[in-house]
Amino acid sequence: MSQLYWPIPKYLSIPKLSGIAATLVVSFSSGPESVCWMEETRMQSLSQLLEQAKMGGVAIGHFNVSDIVLLKAVCSSAMDVQVPVLVGVSEGERRFLGTRQIAALVRSLREEYGFPIFLNADHAHSLESAVEAARCGFDAVTFDRSALTLEQNIYETQLAIQALKAINPGILVEGEIGDIGTGSEIHEAEQQEPRRLTTPDEARQFVEATGVDILAPAVGNSHGLVKSMVAGTTKKRLDVALIAEIKRAVRIPLTLHGGSGTDDGDLREAIGAGINIVHINTELRVAWRRGLEEGLCEDINQVVPYKILPRAVEAVSRVARSRMELFNSGPMGFIVKVVTETGV
16 A cells, blocks of 8 residues: 555645544555545655556556646546646647746646646757746656657757756656657648567667657557547547557656547556557537537527636536546555544
8 A cells, every 4th residue: 555645735635633634545456445634734746656566556647738728627627537637738838828928837847736736848859949948847757759760760869868857867768769659739631651669678678778768669559549549430549569568668657648548448458458548639629619619509699718717627627637537547546535533
């Protein structure tokens, strides 16, 4: 049994006992629930939570946002399900939102609610982009030079890690190898040519040479959705055996990019085989658009944004919650207990 302790989020409005600070206890257990009692707490780091996820056979959801609607939906869903969450912003999303501005927003949510909400600079394709995110206080950076040869990718990732750790020694740096495509959007059809998957030997060489904290391999995953996936008639399939081989080769946290549209059974098996972070983006974007359209159609004369946008928040929240629950469905998932007194 291992447990994580977080301060109670303000939104729970749990009354405190006299002189005793209320506490959240996260237990990992496959048997009868066990509760520990504490007065003082400290929020776990992202690195510690990834270790706990590995022990529990679960994954932390990584959800990309590009506006306040998506951010509200993702963070409120995480607090509803009571699981830690990674908020991701790609280079395009950072340009739209502002790198410093999204960092300030996520930091304010984490501080106000005392909840483990972390921020990742998704697919930083240049050292300049990665450094900007680190200086703005991001918790993690996905430094993506996977389009290069393995040797050049290793070299540039080494330089990035040195620069980023000099800014913040605690920042987590993820590297990527293999071909998972580009564009978290709707594509006409799947790529005809077979994608280049990551081999266990490549993964081992990359991790040993760079010292990355997290690895994002290509294991049948791909960015975006094709139209048949949006319609629900087809699903992405993963090479779960390859994931297990790569995990044995590198023994560090693994990220699955392009998780949207993936078969649920494959996702469960992938997490069991060693995936610790799962990225979801396009599914949220589809839900965002559908929810916005519903809000606009309810009253064609309505022009007040905060009366229209809740439909989009609700639509995105439904998708985010379902994914969080799936990622947390392992044998020893995150279980958050509310504690309001001390004892044993």
